[in-house]
Amino acid sequence: xxEIRQTFxxxxxxxxxxTESVFAPNNKxxxxxxxxxxxxxxxxxxxxxxxxxxxxLEGQIKNYIDSRPHVFSKYAxxxxxxxxxxxxNDPWILELVLEYIEQEKLDKHAYLIAIxxxxxxxxxxYAAAIAHRGLNHVRIPTTVLSQNDSGVGVKNGVNYFGKKxxxxxxxxxxxxxxxxxxxxxxxxRESIAGMSEAVKVALLKDPKFxxxxxxxxxxxxxxxxxALSKLIYDCAVLHVNHIGKxxxxxxxxxxxxxxxxxxxxxxxxxxxxxxxxxxxxxxxxLALDCLYSTKTGILDKTxxxxxxxxxxxxxxxxxxxxxxxxxxxxVNPNLLEGLNEFQxxxxxQLTIMLINKIGSGIETHDMNPEIINECVMDLKSRATNEF
Ligand SMILES: NC(=O)c1ccc[n+]([C@@H]2O[C@H](COP(=O)([O-])OP(=O)(O)OC[C@H]3O[C@@H](n4cnc5c(N)ncnc54)[C@H](O)[C@@H]3O)[C@@H](O)[C@H]2O)c1
Ligand SMILES: [Zn+2]
Numbered sequence: 001x002x003e004i005r006q007t008f009x010x011x012x013x014x015x016x017x018x019t020e021s022v023f024a025p026n027n028k029x030x031x032x033x034x035x036x037x038x039x040x041x042x043x044x045x046x047x048x049x050x051x052x053x054x055x056x057l058e059g060q061i062k063n064y065i066d067s068r069p070h071v072f073s074k075y076a077x078x079x080x081x082x083x084x085x086x087x088x089n090d091p092w093i094l095e096l097v098l099e100y101i102e103q104e105k106l107d108k109h110a111y112l113i114a115i116x117x118x119x120x121x122x123x124x125x126y127a128a129a130i131a132h133r134g135l136n137h138v139r140i141p142t143t144v145l146s147q148n149d150s151g152v153g154v155k156n157g158v159n160y161f162g163k164k165x166x167x168x169x170x171x172x173x174x175x176x177x178x179x180x181x182x183x184x185x186x187x188x189r190e191s192i193a194g195m196s197e198a199v200k201v202a203l204l205k206d207p208k209f210x211x212x213x214x215x216x217x218x219x220x221x222x223x224x225x226x227a228l229s230k231l232i233y234d235c236a237v238l239h240v241n242h243i244g245k246x247x248x249x250x251x252x253x254x255x256x257x258x259x260x261x262x263x264x265x266x267x268x269x270x271x272x273x274x275x276x277x278x279x280x281x282x283x284x285x286l287a288l289d290c291l292y293s294t295k296t297g298i299l300d301k302t303x304x305x306x307x308x309x310x311x312x313x314x315x316x317x318x319x320x321x322x323x324x325x326x327x328x329x330x331v332n333p334n335l336l337e338g339l340n341e342f343q344x345x346x347x348x349q350l351t352i353m354l355i356n357k358i359g360s361g362i363e364t365h366d367m368n369p370e371i372i373n374e375c376v377m378d379l380k381s382r383a384t385n386e387f
Contacts, residue, residue, distance in 0.1 A: 006379035011251075012172040016152050016236055018229075022140065022179040023060040025067065033138060033175050034071050034111075041074035045097055045124040047083035047116025050142050052157045053185035076104035085274055087121050088158045088165075097127040101135070108132045111174065115182075117190075118150035118278075122168070125156030129171040136174045142182035144194025144228070145279050148235035149201075152176050153243055154250070164266065164330070170250040178236070180229055188341040191223055192315035193279030199311060200234035200260050200286055205238050207359030214306060217313035243362075256346055257361055260353040261285035267338025271322040283316035283377070286324070291375040292367070303358050323376045331373040339367055357366040 019029045034040045044061060058078055065075040079100040087093045112135055114124030121139050128137035141151030157168020202210035219227040242258060243249045243341060265285035290307050293299035311318060325332045343350040349365055354363045
């Protein structure tokens with residue numbers, strides 16, 4: 001047998017930087033991303049809500065670039081795309097960004113800078129990954145969720161065939177810049193929704209971080225800036241370390257620890273036609289899987305209570321009527337379908353993350369529908385104060 005074999009390794013390296021007012025004339029954070037380079041071409045994709053609520057932004061970006069001719073030789077005026085999940089559902093919006101790259105002649109060496117919520121970043125990141133087989137990409141996340149979780153990772157994607165993230169790639173960004181000032185315009189609901197991923201990662205990896213969240217829940221709910229910045233920073237650190245150090249940055253295995261609470265969350269998002277936000281669904285999913293952990297004897301009940309109360313203090317509701325079937329007396333059979341879909345999405349054996357104590361995850365390959373039913377009924381009782 002003739003055989004040719006080759007092996008190669010590619011090193012990835014990117015920074016997540018924290019700043020305020022990234023395009024203020026004297027802020028060097030953005031410029032420094034290109035240190036040592038000249039003739040840099042940049043194009044910008046901006047979330048429509050961010051563009052609307054920060055009317056000075058486009059002008060600031062242009063001035064910033066124009067005043068640094070020693071670095072930038074080409075500036076393509078921004079393309080503004082609708083923010084929110086809708087952009088990932090509509091293939092024409094992906095087309096619009098690809099067209100922008102083509103018409104503005106942004107080549108492989110150019111940088112596509114995306115400014116927006118997780119949905120816009122996912123779409124722009126995907127466009128950047130597939131155009132010319134990949135041009136450079138910088139993310140500037142503008143929601144709590146994207147600053148602490150989705151924007152700092154290595155994935156992108158859009159929804160296709162009605163399925164979330166059906167198309168997508170693993171493509172580490174050139175850099176990520178978290179600018180706290182963007183959060184000033186974020187609606188309360190979005191700010192709250194962004195915090196469940198921090199609770200999740202704390203529960204899996206860092207008990208101290210969880211206790212800090214528990215202690216500061218009301219400050220976080222009120223969006224006190226110092227507390228919110230710490231939550232975002234600590235969550236981003238745990239997230240980025242997980243990607244770099246868990247040995248599976250491109251998720252080749254069937255286990256995905258950071259998907260704790262997500263099997264039901266993804267399904268619930270779908271069952272509510274996305275009327276609840278990802279982060280809100282994740283809070284319910286975490287509550288469900290914590291109760292499940294307790295009912296199967298692996299998590300202490302007092303710890304479970306602390307987790308549920310903390311989520312509530314952060315502003316989350318832990319019940320949604322779509323958790324119930326039509327009889328309103330037992331779990332929605334469609335919710336249970338979420339287990340199969342979750343397995344299908346990851347491939348291989350069903351692997352669900354539970355926790356055995358605050359700060360420590362444990363995997364199971366078998367979820368009992370009757371116990372899930374009990375958990376759902378508990379959440380219902382809790383919501384109607386029957387406890
Ligand atoms: N790539 C990943 O690893 C990863 C991980 C988790 C989630 N995600 C994806 O992230 C998306 C959710 O992201 P999200 O929670 O940021 O929500 P989002 O992108 O849907 O944004 C929520 C809303 O806030 C608006 N908005 C954005 N920034 C704003 C600001 N500063 N002020 C006012 N309004 C603003 C948006 O226009 C939108 O209407 C989902 O599509 C999810 O699948 C991706
Ligand atoms: Zn999530």
